[in-house]
Amino acid sequence: MNFEYSEKEENFRLEVKEWLSKTLPKSLSEKVKKYQRLTKEDYEIFMKNLSAKGWLAWHWPKEYGGTGWNAIEKHIFEEEIIKASAPRIIPFGVNMLGPVLIEFGSEEQKNYYLPRILNNEDWWAQGYSEPGAGSDLASLKTTAIDKGDHYIVNGQKTWTTLGHHADKIFCLVKTDLNAKPQLGISFLLIDMDSPGIKVKPIVTLDGEHEVNEVWFTDVKVPKKNIVGKENEGWTYAKYLLTFERTGIAGVPYSKSALNHLKIVSKKSLKNGKPLIDDPVFSSEIAELEIDLLAMEIFNLRTVNAAAEGKAPGMESSLLKIKGTLVRQKTTELLRKALGPQALPYLPEQFDEGWNEMPIGPDYAGPIAKQYFNMRKISIYGGSNEIQKNIVAKASFGL
């Protein structure tokens, strides 16, 4: 066995790295490093550069304008953009809707939407979750009533990430009201400027606005906006959920956070000495580093299997669980490392251009906020509890 990358793969990594160093504005990566709020434009700059390079659709086959990369290349690409502190690629259009349209969309839909995604003409949002249906998507209540050539949509979606920037939203809606849960659901594309749509911000516990509620009141949606067949939306939604996710463990995020943790622990003092010299605290870091090291190999094993065409089974679920635990633990130790320096909360500090003196060291500001924010990762995208149910059912026959 040998876990080193091939020369070809190393060259590819170098190409990504060099491209990023040339095209990613320093001011932008600085904002990301400082956890400052990103504007719509900040995301778009990076995504437009990716478009120009032909790398935006990194999960698509070549024939549709994608990269055609295998799982290892995707993994390298993702590692490098995270290491470079680039903004994240907003996944809703390019990584989520795109693959669904490629697999299930009509020719007309493909011809219209895919180029627009490739050129960043539409900002897509995802309309899955509802107030009464978190991890249990099958019990959703938003309805789309057939009115001949259009549907009338009523209901409410929630946790819509960056929905306030969106031009369009893909939604799961109930088209057959009498069907059982999971049945009678359709996959619908909706313009956000349709009359009757209202976006309300949700402020999260860290005081930030990233997610939204989206309310639909008698929203008219043309019938051609349905993807695939009526009442079969659940199949398409599931396709997305099982879609190969090489990055699910968030290894590069945890690696960079662990690195940060070591730096902070060197600077934080306990009894006048660097905290990292405290045997108990450094032991916690060491065991976390070991967990992460093992998880990186576990992740690579899965990436490699995917590159060889094997479908990821319970590995995705296990990596999701461990990935979130490791990442949360890193933010916890960062918070603990600060001691009382974790207390101050200056929301204005995360605005672009803020250049007052921080309270305490410059790295302290975002840390407690990040700790609380990161509680979400074990909840969304199928909570860790749901992942455990999936594994138990699929792998144990229990």
Added chain:
Amino acid sequence: MNFEYSEKEENFRLEVKEWLSKTLPKSLSEKVKKYQRLTKEDYEIFMKNLSAKGWLAWHWPKEYGGTGWNAIEKHIFEEEIIKASAPRIIPFGVNMLGPVLIEFGSEEQKNYYLPRILNNEDWWAQGYSEPGAGSDLASLKTTAIDKGDHYIVNGQKTWTTLGHHADKIFCLVKTDLNAKPQLGISFLLIDMDSPGIKVKPIVTLDGEHEVNEVWFTDVKVPKKNIVGKENEGWTYAKYLLTFERTGIAGVPYSKSALNHLKIVSKKSLKNGKPLIDDPVFSSEIAELEIDLLAMEIFNLRTVNAAAEGKAPGMESSLLKIKGTLVRQKTTELLRKALGPQALPYLPEQFDEGWNEMPIGPDYAGPIAKQYFNMRKISIYGGSNEIQKNIVAKASFGL
């Protein structure tokens, strides 16, 4: 609030302590301290002394020859006998069958059995568990078929502690074969020398023989040996399970084990220095000590409530869970403290009179063995999982 004992209680403690120092043979407490195997006589010596003092039936009301102690006195008594390294009081007759007979037995049964228990004339065993029914007592399969003036008993009991010493056994048996689980069960007293009874030792993972299988083949049991009414044995069994158990958390055991842990950690060397000076290891000890300190107060709160006549509810279950975890953690740290010294296994070392040189320090021998043995405490007496089910059902309404 004030957690100090009253003068009366302190005097009582002194009385117990002094009595123990006078009557408990030094050779016996040494055997207990060294975890040596106790003979039937070892147990009986101590219990006979208790009888003579009138303290054997420490859970019984005065009118039946018991002590009539309240929960705090019982708690003090139990603490002191453990501190003195006395053998444990075999509970099956005096603490288990006794209270059941007092509550549900016929006058004839009370007159016959209770004095015999008080005078240690019978060694009782408990016949509840069966191979197919561990925590799930209701599904037991041992049958007692009505034959007019007697029953014919067939079946198998298991985990019968010290059953190889027993003269008599109280059993739960199925008397109505058509009844649903929990119904049709009777509480039967059986002579161990009845024809058709066979006791087979179970050797546990630590190589010791304490528990047994008891096989019944066409065993004839007189009808007068049934306690209470036929088919209502489940009620009496439950009475025992809910019977006030002030010692369920095992606080005095854990306190003495923690003390031992500190001594061992002072003697064990790491890089030539006492292990207790290792910051990580001593931190584990400190947090365990804190857990135990809190549990001791939690236990006292419950003892106190019991002394005031309040029935213990979910507290018993919570204390059982935490008590086993703390005690198991203590044995784990003891094992870890030894390092490679935990490896040797000399079963003969636990025989009375063994006086060869031990391998390594004299305290090392029993430690790993004890660690493995203590895995049982979270399984028996209603596993920790069962305790959690009970709490969830009773306290949450979930």
Added chain:
Amino acid sequence: MDFSLSEERKMLKETVARFFESNYKNINKRSENVYLPEGFCKTFWKDSAELGIISALVSPEFGGLGGDGDDISIIFELIGKSLCVEPFLASGVLSSTVLSSVSKINIDLINEVVEGNLLIAFAHTEMNNRYEDSFIETNASLRGRKWCLNGTKSFVINGDTANKVIVSARIDGNVNDKAGIGLFLVDNNQITNRSYNTIDGYRAAELIFDNSNAELIAKDNEALSCIIKANSAGALALSSEALGIMETCFNLTLDYLKTRNQFGKTIGSFQSIQHRMVDMMLEIEQVKSAVMLASSTYQSDAKTRDKNISAAKNLVGRVGKLVAEETIQLHGGIAMTWEYSASHYAKRLIMIDHLMGDSDYHRDRFKLLSVS
């Protein structure tokens, strides 16, 4: 043994509970108070004083009506339940503990505090002082016959609106020496401050001393033992507050589990969730027990007091993390929102571990004190 509260304390508990309930009913009220100019509600504070809540934190010897460990713990458990941000900790516990522990007692000053007329903050923490008692860089020197302070104190809770501040400063010796420490009383007009909210809703400030005039109230051993006592009193108060928060978190979660449906059943009917609730309940009972022990021995010798308080605060740190994280996880998304109270309880619970010594600090202190 006596596990019950005296009749007087039961009444106190009921009165204060009712008062908090009617004034701090929902989380929006609290959020409003957080953004008032003072970072808390002056009227509420004044009303609390009139009701005798501050008085209950001070011993009769100094004009109060309580001041025992049990009093602190009763009141702060209720503070935890209502999540109130009034300066009970700064003025009611930390400063009044110092003022009533020095040898030169200023009874008038304590009276003013008890009546809520005067707000006094306790400024000991510095940027490089994690939680240590004697690690002090702020400098005190004599100019003629007047003391004058130079340096910066950090994370001073309610340090911006306090009328006066009790400040620890180094008169002599090296930064971590146990000797050479002084405690000073400083008027707020002698201090420049930069104030901000903390992530858990309190108001704190950096206090800058630039040749600030100061009155010496204790020095050397006396000063250090006052600092230690104040920090222990604060840790006891915060442990009790944390207990109140944990109980609330548990109840909020239980209610949610009973009503929220997923896959056609209440979430609470899932066994894995039930077992986690039992784990939480058990640990909260442990915390309750540790807090009871700490509060009942608060009046003992310093070693017993500090050992039991460290045991409680360490356990609070560990269990607090469990309860805060489980409360959010078992709720799911809703507990991630600002709108829902659980998120604020969780934040305060976590941040209590960053005040008056975290679980690591108190574990180490317990270790030292438990060696007999």
Added chain:
Amino acid sequence: MDFSLSEERKMLKETVARFFESNYKNINKRSENVYLPEGFCKTFWKDSAELGIISALVSPEFGGLGGDGDDISIIFELIGKSLCVEPFLASGVLSSTVLSSVSKINIDLINEVVEGNLLIAFAHTEMNNRYEDSFIETNASLRGRKWCLNGTKSFVINGDTANKVIVSARIDGNVNDKAGIGLFLVDNNQITNRSYNTIDGYRAAELIFDNSNAELIAKDNEALSCIIKANSAGALALSSEALGIMETCFNLTLDYLKTRNQFGKTIGSFQSIQHRMVDMMLEIEQVKSAVMLASSTYQSDAKTRDKNISAAKNLVGRVGKLVAEETIQLHGGIAMTWEYSASHYAKRLIMIDHLMGDSDYHRDRFKLLSVS
């Protein structure tokens, strides 16, 4: 990247698996072997040698057919699954690693080991040496031109039946000095031993050296780096063995959960049990990953080798405890019995943490090595 085994190794794995399976089928067979005079089965050992299993642990350079990290890890994972007690660790890994790492290679000796004719034990641990590489009290001195040893070595696995023993001893310097260490080869007729079984079924011995004649095979830096390499090789072997045990424990538990009924349902149908099984499975995958990393970098520079092996052994210690305890707890009483195999797997798994460095030791070593 290459996560798969070569065709040769796949064949090796299959052959060895089949061999273990047919010779070590049930736990009673193992218990019999444990109580044989040697503490293992000589016939089985000889057969293993003929099949090439010892050879697979030694590099072709020294007459073996393997010797890479992957070879060690394949064979010891299978040893874990069959729980066999033959002296693969002592003679196959520890001693042959030393013999093939010193500068004065004695190829004939290695051949004898590979062929199973000669059993060599590695005696480094002492009563006061926890897991340290250089903490050595046993003394070596020159009498004329002959080396002679005095002292006691403890917990020497298979030290009683070994024909020869490799012994670390101090030639010079203080007890924990890195310099002044020698490695010696000693005939068993020079040694008094006291032998006993370990709680996990192995045979070990105390070896007493009383002016024992010894042959020096390495000293100073060379000796120390051989000791470190042998200990790392042993830790890799034990980590792989632990992985095999964990996989077996998991499968035994899963089978039991599927068949055992309680309250009218299989235990496995309870959600809280299912979630704990997922936790176990996840951690076993982590261990598998860490062992893969460690074995694939075994031939790298010493620092990389030792760092990754320490990572694996630390994780094995932590996860081993989880798996052993959960295996017993989820089974219930049956796993407390000597008769049922799970108890023996659990015991070996736990005791592996007491060999070649426990989880604390390897965490500390990882800490030192991960500072770049």
